[in-house]
Amino acid sequence: MSTSTSPLALPFPVVPAIPGVTPRVARARYKNWDRCDLTFVTFDEGTSVAGVLTTSKCPSPEVEWCRKALPLGKARALVVNAGNSNAFTGNRGRAAVEAIAARTAQHLGCDPSDVFVSSTGVIGVPLPIDKAEAGLDAAYAAEPCSWEQAAATIMTTDTFAKGAVTTAVVDGRTVTLAGIIKGSGMIAPDMATMLGYVFTDAAVDPVFLQRALNDANGTSFSCITVDGDTSTSDTVLAFATGKAGNAPLASDEDDGADAFRAALADLCRQLALLVVRDGEGAQKLIEITVEGAESDRSAHRIALSIANSPLVKTAIAGEDANWGRVVMAVGKAGEPAERDRLAIRFGTTQVAREGLAVEGYEEAPVAAHLKGQQVEIGVDLGLGEGRATVWTCDLTHGYISINADYRS
Amino acid sequence: MSTSTSPLALPFPVVPAIPGVTPRVARARYKNWDRCDLTFVTFDEGTSVAGVLTTSKCPSPEVEWCRKALPLGKARALVVNAGNSNAFTGNRGRAAVEAIAARTAQHLGCDPSDVFVSSTGVIGVPLPIDKAEAGLDAAYAAEPCSWEQAAATIMTTDTFAKGAVTTAVVDGRTVTLAGIIKGSGMIAPDMATMLGYVFTDAAVDPVFLQRALNDANGTSFSCITVDGDTSTSDTVLAFATGKAGNAPLASDEDDGADAFRAALADLCRQLALLVVRDGEGAQKLIEITVEGAESDRSAHRIALSIANSPLVKTAIAGEDANWGRVVMAVGKAGEPAERDRLAIRFGTTQVAREGLAVEGYEEAPVAAHLKGQQVEIGVDLGLGEGRATVWTCDLTHGYISINADYRS
Numbered sequence: 162m163s164t165s166t167s168p169l170a171l172p173f174p175v176v177p178a179i180p181g182v183t184p185r186v187a188r189a190r191y192k193n194w195d196r197c198d199l200t201f202v203t204f205d206e207g208t209s210v211a212g213v214l215t216t217s218k219c220p221s222p223e224v225e226w227c228r229k230a231l232p233l234g235k236a237r238a239l240v241v242n243a244g245n246s247n248a249f250t251g252n253r254g255r256a257a258v259e260a261i262a263a264r265t266a267q268h269l270g271c272d273p274s275d276v277f278v279s280s281t282g283v284i285g286v287p288l289p290i291d292k293a294e295a296g297l298d299a300a301y302a303a304e305p306c307s308w309e310q311a312a313a314t315i316m317t318t319d320t321f322a323k324g325a326v327t328t329a330v331v332d333g334r335t336v337t338l339a340g341i342i343k344g345s346g347m348i349a350p351d352m353a354t355m356l357g358y359v360f361t362d363a364a365v366d367p368v369f370l371q372r373a374l375n376d377a378n379g380t381s382f383s384c385i386t387v388d389g390d391t392s393t394s395d396t397v398l399a400f401a402t403g404k405a406g407n408a409p410l411a412s413d414e415d416d417g418a419d420a421f422r423a424a425l426a427d428l429c430r431q432l433a434l435l436v437v438r439d440g441e442g443a444q445k446l447i448e449i450t451v452e453g454a455e456s457d458r459s460a461h462r463i464a465l466s467i468a469n470s471p472l473v474k475t476a477i478a479g480e481d482a483n484w485g486r487v488v489m490a491v492g493k494a495g496e497p498a499e500r501d502r503l504a505i506r507f508g509t510t511q512v513a514r515e516g517l518a519v520e521g522y523e524e525a526p527v528a529a530h531l532k533g534q535q536v537e538i539g540v541d542l543g544l545g546e547g548r549a550t551v552w553t554c555d556l557t558h559g560y561i562s563i564n565a566d567y568r569s
Numbered sequence: 570m571s572t573s574t575s576p577l578a579l580p581f582p583v584v585p586a587i588p589g590v591t592p593r594v595a596r597a598r599y600k601n602w603d604r605c606d607l608t609f610v611t612f613d614e615g616t617s618v619a620g621v622l623t624t625s626k627c628p629s630p631e632v633e634w635c636r637k638a639l640p641l642g643k644a645r646a647l648v649v650n651a652g653n654s655n656a657f658t659g660n661r662g663r664a665a666v667e668a669i670a671a672r673t674a675q676h677l678g679c680d681p682s683d684v685f686v687s688s689t690g691v692i693g694v695p696l697p698i699d700k701a702e703a704g705l706d707a708a709y710a711a712e713p714c715s716w717e718q719a720a721a722t723i724m725t726t727d728t729f730a731k732g733a734v735t736t737a738v739v740d741g742r743t744v745t746l747a748g749i750i751k752g753s754g755m756i757a758p759d760m761a762t763m764l765g766y767v768f769t770d771a772a773v774d775p776v777f778l779q780r781a782l783n784d785a786n787g788t789s790f791s792c793i794t795v796d797g798d799t800s801t802s803d804t805v806l807a808f809a810t811g812k813a814g815n816a817p818l819a820s821d822e823d824d825g826a827d828a829f830r831a832a833l834a835d836l837c838r839q840l841a842l843l844v845v846r847d848g849e850g851a852q853k854l855i856e857i858t859v860e861g862a863e864s865d866r867s868a869h870r871i872a873l874s875i876a877n878s879p880l881v882k883t884a885i886a887g888e889d890a891n892w893g894r895v896v897m898a899v900g901k902a903g904e905p906a907e908r909d910r911l912a913i914r915f916g917t918t919q920v921a922r923e924g925l926a927v928e929g930y931e932e933a934p935v936a937a938h939l940k941g942q943q944v945e946i947g948v949d950l951g952l953g954e955g956r957a958t959v960w961t962c963d964l965t966h967g968y969i970s971i972n973a974d975y976r977s
Contacts, residue, residue: 284893479973485692492627565887
């Protein structure tokens with residue numbers, strides 16, 4: 162793969178060290194390449210964890226492992242393998258995850274259930290245990306690395322390293338929340354989607370952290386789609402070390418709970434949008450807002466129907482204000498809609514209203530808007546108060562090139 | 570559009586005249602082109618009609634018109650406009666359909682509700698009534714045309730004219746069933762999909778015809794998908810003139826009822842497959858069979874999840890036996906599935922069984938199968954007796970080229 166960087170890429174932000182969190186990387190050489198592909202993040206004792214995982218009925222053994230460990234609420238390490246997803250590999254895949262957790266637990270003197278594992282890459286090839294163990298040993302012996310190096314090491318078809326950072330004031334202390342994420346294809350909502358990790362020095366009870374992460378997921382990772390395909394390995398984990406020294410957040414009434422939740426939601430949205438910006442073949446970032454639906458849920462479904470329509474996505478790639486395809490996607494969503502109340506805008510220009518084209522609407526501002534890298538589509542159903550925003554990218558020749566020749 | 574003929578195209582079959590049916594074509598010039606774009610088919614008195622129409626919540630006025638006329642069960646004419654779908658055009662679109670029906674009724678001395686109208690093409694531009702009326706007048710005055718000419722006249726982005734023919738013995742007489750169809754993008758199931766017309770000289774009660782068409786639809790048009798997008802105008806109509814002179818079919822107990830139903834189902838499947846063969850950018854016809862599901866319905870949904878997955882479709886385009894993407898698509902379907910019981914084959918070669926790759930399966934026959942124009946994917950869920958087959962095509966650069974530059 163020699164794909165050039167996405168035109169929508171953003172530079173990696175300045176992410177400070179997070180007290181209690183130590184990232185390292187190593188070369189496990191899961192593929193025939195010379196790059197770091199194993200990320201090893203350790204946490205000080207007392208770190209809480211929460212997570213959202215793929216809804217796939219055929220999840221990877223890593224996802225099953227995390228699902229079992231999450232209710233315990235504590236974490237000492239995160240291991241991420243890139244280049245091999247270890248999914249659909251039967252007992253051998255399960256054995257690989259157990260071996261990684263055992264080896265890590267041995268290094269750290271912790272319980273294997275304190276170790277969280279993710280893998281990403283080709284499906285169906287068992288992760289080689291010898292390479293994983295050698296990689297882990299090398300990572301354990303390595304110097305800590307930067308967040309940018311960690312973000313680069315979890316990449317597969319990604320074209321740029323993705324990270325975000327924010328802060329919140331909790332109990333009188335400024336806490337930091339930082340995240341890294343990977344993903345550019347096989348991205349669809351209704352789930353955690355891709356591999357994303359959030360780290361904070363805030364002290365947060367794991368049950369509260371899980372609730373805050375669920376809510377943040379609902380307005381971020383669940384609102385993006387690249388191709389409507391859902392991975393067997395999608396994972397988002399949040400780790401809170403407590404090193405900031407605040408009184409642990411455990412309820413919405415606690416001082417700073419709102420600020421923390423807002424910061425987490427903001428961080429997750431930043432991370433989610435980075436994935437869309439690196440959507441396979443993406444040339445444009447598309448924001449779709451549906452208003453006037455019967456409910457927020459209905460608006461969300463209609464917005465996703467538009468976002469997943471190949472005809473809408475190719476029209477945007479062609480910079481064509483083909484709002485007829487938007488109508489088509491509204492109509493096929495199976496949600497309440499009335500053709501003759503429908504209004505559609507591109508950018509700030511209304512192109513259709515009450516079920517038909519706005520007479521003599523100005524093409525020039527629409528054309529100019531569509532030439533840009535960020536395209537907004539607005540739909541008003543005129544039925545109720547339901548509202549949702551989702552993000553996707555256009556569907557281009559680049560997507561075909563990347564995916565018609567991936568495995569080989 | 571100067572797209573070359575699909576490599577999967579089939580020659581137009583020899584279709585005999587159907588007694589009681591007279592096709593004609595004319596140039597209405599709905600677009601700036603010099604081709605016939607108005608198809609005008611008249612039926613002798615006593616012709617029954619049945620139909621299946623799009624499930625879109627934003628249907629075209631043509632679809633609404635047909636939905637209202639179908640319960641009356643009789644037809645004297647079919648008018649098909651190509652180049653303009655007249656969808657999402659408010660009162661002006663409704664007025665155009667009413668004008669077409671009125672003008673036709675005037676020519677034929679029948680009721681406007683005996684006239685069935687379809688339009689296909691760009692959404693959002695009202696069909697020009699003056700062009701439609703002039704086209705109708707010209708068609709009415711024209712000589713009858715061949716079925717191949719009629720099939721060519723209903724085309725839009727189609728690259729070849731599509732027709733099929735079969736016969737059945739009903740009540741001791743051989744009846745003929747012929748069909749023409751158009752469609753190559755915006756094709757998805759759960760509906761009639763595209764514009765398809767079936768003509769027979771059999772005498773069939775409209776209620777029986779409707780039941781037979783519904784059943785045929787369930788194993789044909791509902792089992793194909795090109796891009797998962799659903800048109801606002803999808804229509805399949807069946808017309809039976811009764812000229813064969815058989816005792817009218819009205820119940821399953823009637824002599825020849827089974828033969829007629831089987832012939833109709835066969836014809837509809839032939840027509841549906843022609844649409845997939847002309848899928849935008851299609852290089853390969855893909856047949857996906859899911860067995861061992863909890864129910865036929867569940868099998869159908871899983872098969873469509875595979876058929877609509879951009880990652881599966883691009884892998885086939887790349888002739889890549891990437892069965893991991895098939896697993897992914899099974900997993901995301903939301904239907905009962907157990908990873909460790911899953912078996913997958915390409916062609917006749919089993920590549921995965923009991924949740925993992927078949928050790929040392931032979932790559933050569935799989936590679937040879939994928940190089941062909943017809944690819945078979947088989948999935949056995951190992952859970953029950955549910956079974957379904959669907960058809961789709963691969964997703965190629967051609968699809969992007971066609972759809973990123975359609976409207977202009």
